[in-house]
Amino acid sequence: MNSFKIYINNKEVVANEGERILDIARRENIHIPSLCHHSDLEPHESCRLCMVEVEGDKILRASCALLAKPEMKIHTDTPATRKALKINLELLFSQHEGSCEHCSRVEKCKLQEYSEKHAASGKYHINRKLKLSKFQFGPSIFLDQSKCINCQNCSDMCAKQTKGGFIILKQHGETFEMFPSEEKDRDCIYCGQCIMHCPVNALSEIESYKKVKKLLQDYKKKVVFQFAPSVRTSFGEEFGMPLGTNVTDRIFTALKKVGAYRVFDTSFAADVTIIEEAKELLEKIEKGDNTTMISSCCPAWVKYAEFYEPELLKNLTTVRSPQIILGGLIKTYWAEKENLNPKDIVSVSIMPCTAKKFEIEREELFINGKKTIDYVLTVREMAKLLKEFDVHLDKIEPDESDKEILANPSGAGEIFGAGGGVLEAALRTVYQKLTGQELQNLEFKPLHEFKRTKMAKVTIGGKTMKVVAVSGMENAKKILEEVKTDPTKYAYVEVMACPGGCIGGGGQPIPIDDEIRKARAAGLYSTDEKRKVRTSHGNPGIDIIYKEFLNDEKNCHKVCHTTYEKRKKGKVKKI
Amino acid sequence: MAENIIEKIKKANLLGRGGAGFPTWIKWEAVKKQEGKKIYIIANGSEGEPDIFKDEYILKNHPQEFIEGIKIALQAFANSEAFIYLNHKYFDKYKKKLEKFSQGFPISYFRKTAGYLAGEETGLLNHIEGKRVEPRAKPPYPAEAGLYNLPTLINNIETYYRVFEIKNDIYQNKAFFSIEGDVKNRGVFEFPENYPVRKILEETGNWPSFDFFVQYGGGAAGAIYLPEELDEPKKGAASIIVFNHKKTDALKLMRKWAEFFSKENCDKCTPCRESSIRILEMMKKNHLDFDKLEKMFFVLDETSFCPLGKSMATPYKTLIEKVLKKEY
Numbered sequence: 010m011n012s013f014k015i016y017i018n019n020k021e022v023v024a025n026e027g028e029r030i031l032d033i034a035r036r037e038n039i040h041i042p043s044l045c046h047h048s049d050l051e052p053h054e055s056c057r058l059c060m061v062e063v064e065g066d067k068i069l070r071a072s073c074a075l076l077a078k079p080e081m082k083i084h085t086d087t088p089a090t091r092k093a094l095k096i097n098l099e100l101l102f103s104q105h106e107g108s109c110e111h112c113s114r115v116e117k118c119k120l121q122e123y124s125e126k127h128a129a130s131g132k133y134h135i136n137r138k139l140k141l142s143k144f145q146f147g148p149s150i151f152l153d154q155s156k157c158i159n160c161q162n163c164s165d166m167c168a169k170q171t172k173g174g175f176i177i178l179k180q181h182g183e184t185f186e187m188f189p190s191e192e193k194d195r196d197c198i199y200c201g202q203c204i205m206h207c208p209v210n211a212l213s214e215i216e217s218y219k220k221v222k223k224l225l226q227d228y229k230k231k232v233v234f235q236f237a238p239s240v241r242t243s244f245g246e247e248f249g250m251p252l253g254t255n256v257t258d259r260i261f262t263a264l265k266k267v268g269a270y271r272v273f274d275t276s277f278a279a280d281v282t283i284i285e286e287a288k289e290l291l292e293k294i295e296k297g298d299n300t301t302m303i304s305s306c307c308p309a310w311v312k313y314a315e316f317y318e319p320e321l322l323k324n325l326t327t328v329r330s331p332q333i334i335l336g337g338l339i340k341t342y343w344a345e346k347e348n349l350n351p352k353d354i355v356s357v358s359i360m361p362c363t364a365k366k367f368e369i370e371r372e373e374l375f376i377n378g379k380k381t382i383d384y385v386l387t388v389r390e391m392a393k394l395l396k397e398f399d400v401h402l403d404k405i406e407p408d409e410s411d412k413e414i415l416a417n418p419s420g421a422g423e424i425f426g427a428g429g430g431v432l433e434a435a436l437r438t439v440y441q442k443l444t445g446q447e448l449q450n451l452e453f454k455p456l457h458e459f460k461r462t463k464m465a466k467v468t469i470g471g472k473t474m475k476v477v478a479v480s481g482m483e484n485a486k487k488i489l490e491e492v493k494t495d496p497t498k499y500a501y502v503e504v505m506a507c508p509g510g511c512i513g514g515g516g517q518p519i520p521i522d523d524e525i526r527k528a529r530a531a532g533l534y535s536t537d538e539k540r541k542v543r544t545s546h547g548n549p550g551i552d553i554i555y556k557e558f559l560n561d562e563k564n565c566h567k568v569c570h571t572t573y574e575k576r577k578k579g580k581v582k583k584i
Numbered sequence: 585m586a587e588n589i590i591e592k593i594k595k596a597n598l599l600g601r602g603g604a605g606f607p608t609w610i611k612w613e614a615v616k617k618q619e620g621k622k623i624y625i626i627a628n629g630s631e632g633e634p635d636i637f638k639d640e641y642i643l644k645n646h647p648q649e650f651i652e653g654i655k656i657a658l659q660a661f662a663n664s665e666a667f668i669y670l671n672h673k674y675f676d677k678y679k680k681k682l683e684k685f686s687q688g689f690p691i692s693y694f695r696k697t698a699g700y701l702a703g704e705e706t707g708l709l710n711h712i713e714g715k716r717v718e719p720r721a722k723p724p725y726p727a728e729a730g731l732y733n734l735p736t737l738i739n740n741i742e743t744y745y746r747v748f749e750i751k752n753d754i755y756q757n758k759a760f761f762s763i764e765g766d767v768k769n770r771g772v773f774e775f776p777e778n779y780p781v782r783k784i785l786e787e788t789g790n791w792p793s794f795d796f797f798v799q800y801g802g803g804a805a806g807a808i809y810l811p812e813e814l815d816e817p818k819k820g821a822a823s824i825i826v827f828n829h830k831k832t833d834a835l836k837l838m839r840k841w842a843e844f845f846s847k848e849n850c851d852k853c854t855p856c857r858e859s860s861i862r863i864l865e866m867m868k869k870n871h872l873d874f875d876k877l878e879k880m881f882f883v884l885d886e887t888s889f890c891p892l893g894k895s896m897a898t899p900y901k902t903l904i905e906k907v908l909k910k911e912y
Binding site: 052053054055056057058060068069071074076089092093096097099100101104133134137158159161178183184185 | 716721723846847850851852853854855857858859861862864865876879880882883885886887888889894
């Protein structure tokens with residue numbers, strides 16, 4: 010790559026060909042404000058806050074899109090950039106309903122931070138969006154047009170995650186606003202990537218934490234929690250802890266402090282998912298059926314398949330997701346052991362995901378006509394709840410006591426949260442069952458022609474299987490096309506709707522970018538390495554649960570397996 | 585052959601007739617460099633600003649010459665195909681007439697249903713592709729990656745007409761000017777491209793006997809000039825609108841612009857989207873806050889994404905400075 014010198018604020022900086030000024034500046038710790046810039050997206054250049062002066066140019070330039078050229082002389086903080094920034098901030102703020110005291114992003118709000126720093130008034134013009142609408146997409150996503158600053162990050166992201174885009178910019182009187190599409194062939198998959206890329210909380214999850222908070226205060230209720238694999242290395246971010254810090258044991262302490270009756274670990278159920286998926290894959294192999302099996306633990310992907318790709322439903326494993334399996338175990342196996350009536354249990358899960366809120370509403374996953382999970386909270390909601398109870402993850406002691414079966418996973422169960430983790434965990438078990446030996450480290454190679462896609466080859470008994478893990482629907486679409494044209498090319502495909510897998514999920518702390526995804530994933534893998542038990546089949550708790558409960562075929566079917574169906578467009582509620 | 589025509593255009597020093605005045609040969613040469621790929625040729629007949637109608641004049645009176653200009657482009661670039669992009673009125677009125685001359689050539693017609701911004705060349709590309717009409721980031725320029733990401737030559741209708749003249753050695757550096765407003769003889773007239781507005785008005789019998797001002801460059805984004813400023817040639821779209829000073833309500837005029845901009849802009853970037861709304865708000869209340877206006881003009885000029893936004897402040901600024909502030 011060609012590199013050359015440029016000057017930012019009179020400082021010599023090395024730039025590479027194709028690099029943009031905003032990215033170079035941030036790399037050099039020179040701050041340039043921006044709201045719409047996101048490293049996951051091509052610059053949309055809409056907010057116009059990142060304006061810089063380029064010597065020799067007559068007018069200011071948007072640094073987010075400005076390509077570096079040799080000897081360029083850039084100034085990021087001049088009277089003109091300051092003036093422009095302040096005015097544009099005031100214009101932006103006057104189209105954003107700033108009910109800041111109730112806003113869940115208030116601590117991280119850049120609009121507020123910049124406005125304070127530059128003395129820009131939010132009331133410079135009368136807010137023009139007060140009368141606009143709010144929408145609920147299924148039980149997951151909340152769109153508040155009155156907060157939207159028209160940056161189009163959500164619609165750009167949505168176009169990648171769905172087919173054509175469900176959130177679209179539409180003419181509304183004299184302006185354009187974000188709307189849910191009314192087209193029959195477009196639907197929300199509830200992945201929440203719009204939320205992750207919205208700079209001003211115009212998109213958020215439909216919250217449940219207030220209800221959970223009330224239930225926790227009710228001493229007659231037995232509120233039990235589970236938390237997803239990926240949550241353990243992201244939750245700390247909400248409390249200012251370093252990226253990738255594993256806070257598993259602190260989560261136990263924190264939840265008990267706020268009144269949890271019991272705390273379980275979804276990763277344990279991930280071990281169950283693995284055992285069941287491995288069984289299914291083994292059966293397929295034994296039957297000589299070498300069509301592709303596709304993972305189904307990501308509810309946004311399942312929704313995508315049911316709506317956009319029903320012909321692929323036959324390829325999905327029938328195994329329920331870890332959240333649902335654990336929910337089922339809690340209200341059957343564990344309730345019976347504890348001598349509790351399932352009706353008295355309030356089951357809450359802390360998920361990196363907004364689609365999980367939809368998953369618990371699926372009737373085919375009910376047990377005895379009832380939901381297995383009562384409430385799903387995103388990591389952000391749970392952090393708010395803890396803070397409202399004045400419990401701070403960074404300030405409490407980790408609970409290092411031995412955990413019960415349903416709270417004691419293997420390393421395989423924990424890496425579920427990182428893209429490729431499900432696949433790797435499953436192969437560890439399949440390999441052992443077929444060869445009697447432990448699979449040494451699986452060597453994934455990135456498929457260079459595709460983004461966020463990695464492939465591995467596993468040879469068992471002289472037969473080589475190709476397996477692929479892909480994350481981000483934009484990338485998954487390409488692999489799915491391959492599966493459609495060549496149904497036997499891959500033995501197993503892991504699909505995670507969110508870029509990076511659950512660690513980049515729509516319910517995770519904001520902001521998100523590749524550096525953060527990497528740190529969260531690295532946190533999970535280093536936990537896995539430290540675990541004595543690194544395979545699902547090696548988890549002693551798994552033996553017990555199968556002996557006592559799941560070896561019964563009826564129980565296993567009821568708790569661990571499901572069906573899929575072609576799905577019609579979901580409900581959108583206008584408020 | 586192709587080098588020949590590009591060379592000729594260069595020698596003639598033809599400037600694009602859409603208003604920006606960019607040297608035509610540079611566009612042609614940039615596209616020429618991309619030969620080997622499929623090439624799109626587009627004639628931009630969107631003419632979306634109020635009170636400009638010189639392209640319609642060509643469609644009505646010189647359809648054959650215009651189509652010949654496109655054929656010259658088709659011939660100049662191997663593996664090329666042309667689109668004639670017409671605003672819906674022109675499409676409905678002139679398509680049949682034009683087709684008589686374009687039959688048998690790879691020339692198709694596209695009906696512009698979107699607003700003013702679809703006249704901006706990259707907004708136009710998005711419209712043809714069925715995408716949301718908003719301008720694209722440049723680079724890449726259309727000459728490298730335009731329609732469907734392929735090299736694309738986009739010229740104004742008159743530009744093709746002038747190419748026809750150049751090819752046939754009859755080009756005399758002339759341009760069409762539309763004249764509108766408080767005048768005796770409204771219409772389209774041909775004059776040397778660098779002709780001062782004063783002479784144009786005088787020679788068409790349109791120089792007013794009353795106190796007046798002129799908007800040059802388009803019925804919304806054009807700048808305001810006083811009679812004493814009309815001895816120099818002007819830049820921008822070749823449209824002259826004459827206003828009788830006494831009979832013109834400056835606030836109403838600004839409100840008309842504000843309504844146009846607020847309706848026709850694409851809402852992509854903050855300064856243009858928000859300022860157009862806030863300026864219209866102000867005009868509706870009949871109360872001008874000069875401090876706020878100055879600030880919005882600043883960000884429009886300095887930070888807008890596309891040429892529409894960058895030119896939006898001009899009419900207001902010049903009208904306020906030259907006409908309104910004197911009245912106050």
